[in-house]
Amino acid sequence: MQRYSGFGLVKHALSHHENWQRQWRNPTPKKAYDVIIIGGGGHGLGTAYYLAKEFGIRNVAVIEKGWLGGGNTARNTTIVRSNYLWDEAAALYEHSLKLWEGLSQDINYNVMFSQRGVLNVGHTLQDMRDIQRRVNANRLNGVDSEVLDAKGVQELVPAMDCSQNARYPVMGASWQPRAGVARHDAVAWGFARAADAYGVDILQQTEVTGFKIRDGQIHGVHTNRGDIEAKTVGCVTAGNSGVMAKMAGLKMPMESHPLQALVSEPLKPVLDTVVMSNHVHGYISQSDKGDLVIGAGIDGYNGYGQRGSYPTVEHTLQAIVEMFPSFSRVRMNRQWGGIVDTCPDACPILSKTKVKGLYFNCGWGTGGFKATPGSAHVFASSLAKGEMHPIAAPFSIDRFNTGALIDEHGAAGVAH
Amino acid sequence: MSQPNRLDRGGSIDRSRELSFTFNGQSYRGYAGDTLASALLANGVDIVNRSFKYSRPRGIVAAGAEEPNAVIQLGSTEAAQVPNVRATQQALFDGLEARSTNGWPNVQRDLMGLVGKLSGGFMPPGFYYKTFMAPASMWMTYEKFIRKGAGLGRAPAERDPDTYDHVNRHCDVLVVGAGPAGLAAALAAGRSGSLVILADEQETMGGSLLDTRELLDERPAEQWVAEVTAELEAMDNVLLLPRTTANGYHDHNFVTLHERRTEHLGETAPEHNGRRPVRSRLHRVRAGLVVLATGAHERPLVYGNNDVPGNLLAGAVSSYIRRYGVVPGSKLVLSTSNDHAYRAALDWAESGREVAAIADARAEPKGELVEQARAKGIRIIPGAAVVEARGQNRVSGARVARINIDDFRVEGDGELLECDTIASSGGYSPVIHLASHTGARPTWRDDILGFVPNMVDGVQAAGGVQGVYATPEVLVGGWTAGAEAARVAGFEALEAALPSVETRHDGEAVALYQVPHQKATLRAPKQFVDMQNDVSAAAIEVATREGFESIEHVKRYTAMGFGTDQGKLGNINGMAIAARCLGRTIPEVGTTVFRPNYTPVTFGAIVGRHCRELFDPKRYTAMHQWHVEQGAEFEDVGQWKRPWYFPRRVQGRQESMHDAVARECRAVREKVGILDASTLGKIDIQGPDAREFLGRVYTNKWAKLAPGRVRYGLMCKDDGMVFDDGTTSCLAENHFLMTTSTGGAATVLEWLEVWHQTEWPELEVYFNSVTDHWATLTVTGPEARKLMSEVTDIDLDRESFKFMDWREGKVANVPARVFRISFTGELAYEINVQANYALHVWETLFAHGEKYELTPYGTETMHVLRAEKGFIIAGQDTDGSVTPEDLGMHWAIGYDKPFSWIGKRALTRPDTARADRKQMVGLKPKDPKVILEEGAQIVFEPEHAIPMPMKGHVTSSYYSPTLDSGFALAVVKGGHQRMGETVYLPMVDGQVHEAEIVSPIFVDPKGERQNV
Amino acid sequence: MSNTVDDKIKTFDTRTDANVPIESPLAYTYRRSGAPAPDKNSKAVLHERPFLGHLTLRGGAIVLDEALRSVLDMSLPAEPQSLLFDASGERSVQWISPDEWLLIVPGGEEFELENRLREALGDAHFAITNVGGGQTVVDLEGEAASELLMKSVIYDVHPQHFPVGKGVTTVFAKASVILRRPSETRWELVVRRSFADYVYRWLLDAGAEYGIGVQR
């Protein structure tokens, strides 16, 4: 792999950029692999990378029906944080955050992970109780987190209306300084390039059309480019996981919903942190290009259309202007939607299935992006060892039958 | 003041109304009817901005929504600032103040430009991803500098002085675009009698007819436009919306139209009769049928230095000359791949200025416009194109050379023509944005060299958007679409009545996107594809070499199309370049799918009136005025404003919350207090199966509750988790009154309905909300009976009106139902009266209550008093993961009820049956002065290393004036079996509090006080 | 007060003849936000009609229709979204849902009416609920009335789609209202008490451009 560096850049400039190498190959599928990963998003590519790097399994295919990183990886609002309420979730997301902190160097690809901090703002007494509960739990779990009052919020976010004039005045916030944002596309591309360098085959424009299952054991997949065999298959297809599960004869405790986001026109820097509010229901940050990146709530109906309903966007912007009245004259450039696979307890599924050798990693709802390296790492470990990684173990499908849910709803009405 | 590029005549500007404006602090003049762009060009302003990445000087390129460069900051005051205004769509008004958004120290002499020139070579696509990685700790510092260069305009720092609103509209036919197709469609649909809305983004209706050279019925086109517009305006069934952009096409024919009502008049809406009209308005339109008549955008050619000011679209040149009487230069070179662009040269020549040459990429240009140019003696260089512009801050020349399109190379050195303006045209891209918003993928058509939309149900398209460009065909297509839309809506279409237009014979266009250069693309002068994001053809080539092969990858890697113009000019050219690099065709590299908005929309307009006071309803009880007058502090509970506590003024100073709550608590425990409990949800339940129904939705038993009696109940979801609680009174055998928590009112009513309507429709029962009908006044405390006896005719004897009884009678001469239920643990009467009388009853109680020191109390005191009694608040002490058993409320669980009530089955699942579940207990801090933090986490091993195993948390915690101590409710793993044990609460400040697990009932455990 | 108690249902007259003050749901709002008087330029005029009798009728259309005919000499509107008035125009009954109608009568009539309807309905499965304290009626008139409504409700109020004699429950800004059209010139909004302030202030804000006035 051609190593990226500032010095390299100068060298390339002098040769008119004529010598850049491909970041990943476009290989022909082999007949068989040790492991097949279905889904070439951040989680899938990351899983392949860690399989190769940490567990020495390099005979791996990542099968992507479109172009890599083209699903939710390309459509989210790029927030990374780990201040989750429940121990199991905090462990998973904190594991991920720690990996984020060295990711650019690890994969030699600047994912622009920017630890500009995340504020979860509270507007009611119950919000503040929930914030205190979460912050206390975070600290005892080793997750950096603190409670700010309205004055503290105002100091961090001068553009925000923290006065008593608001319909729902800001009472305070939780603050995770290590949280932040990252460049979403770069995560997929960086993992793809690094995995490819280990010999992982990334098969784009390749669609899984069925599973080869015999005697309760997975033997591979059918694709539009022929059958590919493997005794271990990890399905990491986010919003399409239900469709994949159905192909394998499995039912999932999951529904796919549209989740919308939007950006403003680029503005000179005006917002340095990520601000999220469950109560008025919106969240916002400003990208390095100057766009205000704004997330909406989930649309309530099932949908695979990568678009949602307009009132959801309206309500989101109402919340943003309520918190930032001076943004009223700013303009919205573009809106789009992703398909999020949501579980009843707002926590993911990292699990074996009834089919031996077939694993699912899905149900991330709105929380998938921030978990990318962590999810990929523990999933790779689980695939490599045939046993779920201890951090992944509580996220088994079985919990929906035993009742051992990890209910993050209370903590994360708009979890992102 | 002279406007050097203003022609003496022509254009539809009003020369009698001169307007003054400033740009970058310099004063200029223009005319009513100008856009800011046309006025800048009239004044000879070349550089309007500096580019984002390389800080190159940029000028105006287009005349409409597709403009990438002239994106400016508007506003003379802080509050009126508008970032990122396209000068081409901003009507000029007197006193307009505008500035460039980039450039330091100014846009003319920009120092960053030097940096851009020097470092431009080091910024290939994706350079951020390839550098700034070492050392890891420095990224945040690097980023700080990167961010300094971010953004175009700036947001104002003050509150918006303007207002916005929404109008919900329904129509049979929505016509988007009022060019020839749209006008014909609106006319057909309008004359048929259907309800029509015609929206156009420009200041005036007419579209391409506003600068056409063609005659309609042998008269100038604008005359036909004026007549049709007047006819449509006169129709009651037609609504004309100029300055209105259709920005989003959503499911089932829902379209958002953004009408800029005052932006042509001033930077803020000008006051009129003392009122300020809305600045802009969003029409939320549900249309029966939509006719898209959105036309096409001209594509520029991509050649070397094509971004130097003085490079314009050919069509824009015609627009400026014909519509605004502005000729944006003195000597023109036109580079074209088609006939239509010849208009620019003809218009230019007719303005009395020089056309140096027309470089036509076709070997044998022929067609009427070509012939007209020849007739005027304009030099035409066939098989050639401008391969490179010369000049720094303004075009000074054009290198024109013969090109071989198939082999993508230049033949010979060509010649350098002196000129100050280069107009280019690479053909036309149908404006398919709206059509693709709902997910329909467009189709590439080689014959028109563009994507055309695929239609979904309920949409018609006509004219340029379909790739139909000849005016006669456009008119017929528009009429047909309008008539068909009306027919679908049930109206009879009339015979077409359209003006005659001479059919013009155009020669065939040739496919040309990037013009080859003598040097290879990576070594040639920059050939820009997306000017706003500084994306060049070389960048696209590098991207494809690096493996970014789908157009979506190319776009994201280079940032092409992500600007405020959303790639209106550049996307197709970019696809063509990617296709060339990959050896594929354009449709093979991808399709074009656009997202809303078509052009950016002000947040304020999307928000409308839903801001400030009207952001969310404030719900008030009937006693609200009284609470306000008493100086209550309020708590937001859902949408309700509830009194939180009533601070008194003591010696001119406001009592603290702690003191006020302590005083209110003591008043209730020692004398009598009163609470406005009107916000509780109330549901009237009637029917012979009401009792059966209650038994199914509540965890406890209802079979034997007698009329006149009240019972507390818990509700679970079928996962066994508590979600609401409240009391329900048996009014009569078939008649119950249910109460819910304040926040749960709507949820519970819908919960009852869903079970009734979907699972048990056979049960004869009806539910009706009476939350707002009744006001609820809670009189509680040892003196409550005495006070009540002064104002009611109800027999209050403790034997005849017992705890958990209800009675009816009069209170303060008002018919009332009185319930002896207690949320404080004291003797309590909950009075329900029709809300319109409530204030009178409340005031009467105070008139009589003075001698008992009747004290109003708020939600905080209510919380303290109920917590002292171990009463839960659903949503505070429960969080969706707590069962009735976890709450220790086995007494409220009807294990042996015949029907398997909602939630019962789940209680025996392995996880819900665990013994070490988190269970509700009381906590007594070892130090009575300590008030534990709500949300504090509970551990058993305070010395344990992080992560520390957490065993529960505090759900409610207060100071109790009765106990003179802090106390708390909490959930603790296996808590019911741990009475008397010590737990630890490590706090943020390093302190570790100790507390004893105790019963959650702190006051009057036997419940004697409420029974007196 | 003549409360009837049969053994199955308990009706209750919530009104009193005693001379006690009564306050409309908009009382606080008037004090706080004022009520601009209409003038000759007012293209929209609001007028609250509080304290009317409001009864929610639930049950089968046929039995309710019979009862209503016998008691009030009015028929029950069977068609969805329809609204009928009696000859005097003072009493109305509106379809709300396939098993729900809203009966609005002059204030003070509702209790006796409820009892007579109950008597007429006998053993049928039905429910009658007095909701008069929980809602108020706001009239909206003037040439800009429908335009003002278009700024407020999502339902199509174009006269072709919303003829006289229609009534719907729909979204009003962030609240809900029952919107009715009793005549060519007059609209009625039936508003929940606790939302009345919000609806009123919304109308005043949105109606400012029409010089909206309030008739007190």
Add this chain to the structure above:
Amino acid sequence: MFYIYCPYCGEHREEEEFHPKGEAHIARPADPESCSDEEWGDYLFFRTNPRGIHHEMWVHAVGCRKFFNITRNTATYAILETYRMGEQPSITDDTREPLEVAQTPTETTPADNLEGVRA
């Protein structure tokens, strides 16, 4: 934004008047006590979540307050029918009407998976 025909009100109304309530025809087991934990978990949480024809329950929350069912294509968002509680859908995966098929983008051709330029 959807335009939904309410089978009780007999006319199309704006989506804002409705709330989606998840998959339709999820009946509560008649005898919960005899359900295994797995069966109970399936009833509570497991859904078909199809890409394509979906039968789902909605409530006309700001309107007649009735629950009813919609057959909707979750890929195109086309509403194919609405029907009252207690009724069965006339359109299922097996009975797709030709019109509807035409509207559904072919789900598996690689060309479709190009996704394309999202501006």
